[in-house]
Amino acid sequence: DAGVIQSPRHEVTEMGQEVTLRCKPISGHNSLFWYRQTMMRGLELLIYFNNNVPIDDSGMPEDRFSAKMPNASFSTLKIQPSEPRDSAVYFCASVIILRTGDNYGYTFGSGTRLTVV
Amino acid sequence: AQSVTQPDIHITVSEGASLELRCNYSYGATPYLFWYVQSPGQGLQLLLKYFSGDTLVQGIKGFEAEFKRSQSSFNLRKPSVHWSDAAEYFCAVAPAGGYNKLIFGAGTRLAVHP
Numbered sequence: 001d002a003g004v005i006q007s008p009r010h011e012v013t014e015m016g017q018e019v020t021l022r023c024k025p026i027s028g029h030n031s032l033f034w035y036r037q038t039m040m041r042g043l044e045l046l047i048y049f050n051n052n053v054p055i056d057d058s059g060m061p062e063d064r065f066s067a068k069m070p071n072a073s074f075s076t077l078k079i080q081p082s083e084p085r086d087s088a089v090y091f092c093a094s095v096i097i098l099r100t101g102d103n104y105g106y107t108f109g110s111g112t113r114l115t116v117v
Numbered sequence: 118a119q120s121v122t123q124p125d126i127h128i129t130v131s132e133g134a135s136l137e138l139r140c141n142y143s144y145g146a147t148p149y150l151f152w153y154v155q156s157p158g159q160g161l162q163l164l165l166k167y168f169s170g171d172t173l174v175q176g177i178k179g180f181e182a183e184f185k186r187s188q189s190s191f192n193l194r195k196p197s198v199h200w201s202d203a204a205e206y207f208c209a210v211a212p213a214g215g216y217n218k219l220i221f222g223a224g225t226r227l228a229v230h231p
Contacts, residue, residue, distance in 0.1 A: 033219060043207065043221040055216050091160065093219070101214030102168065103149065108161040 002026075006092050006109035013116055018080040021112045024073055025094030033106070034067055034077050035091040043091075049075065050097065082116045089113050119144045121210050121222035129228040130198050138193040138225050140208030148210040149217065150191040152182055155224075156204045164206075167191065168213075178202070203229045 005024040033048040047057040069075040165176025172184040208222040
């Protein structure tokens, strides 16, 4: 099992540019979460999906942020246009959530370090 | 609303000393409880988790945690700290049932003195 795979590992972009972060969850996992980590705000939940459907995007900071999960094996987080305050590490996590509501634990990717200059 | 409190931002211990990191949660029912560790520049690694049953949970790297319902706490412990344990530790909770939205505490940064 390759785990949760995120790409790119590092991204440096200029303010105003579009940025797309990618995540491949573990095969068979039915839920996917996007987090942002900064020194000031810690780990913030941005959005999560269950069976490819967005369930709660209340953590998405602004309309500049959008996320999609077109299929069970791929998700993207897009920032357009990017701003310096978006600089952070973005993590993706996946988990199996059973019908009972139980789960076996969340697996995190290695993260994407985004720097907007 | 659910919340997780890690009251200690930084902790410094000597190598070989015992360690306890505190975690308190606010929730209507017993949630699922987790401890993660993050080394500088790295991702989050699961140390241990509590879903139900025995309130003393054993994890990797010699860590354990005890769930105390009466105190809404899930403190992480290790009897003898190694220099390689220096990292940031996060307590996290998710509601039992539903979509299992995982929420993190602010983290505790552990420094280990030789």
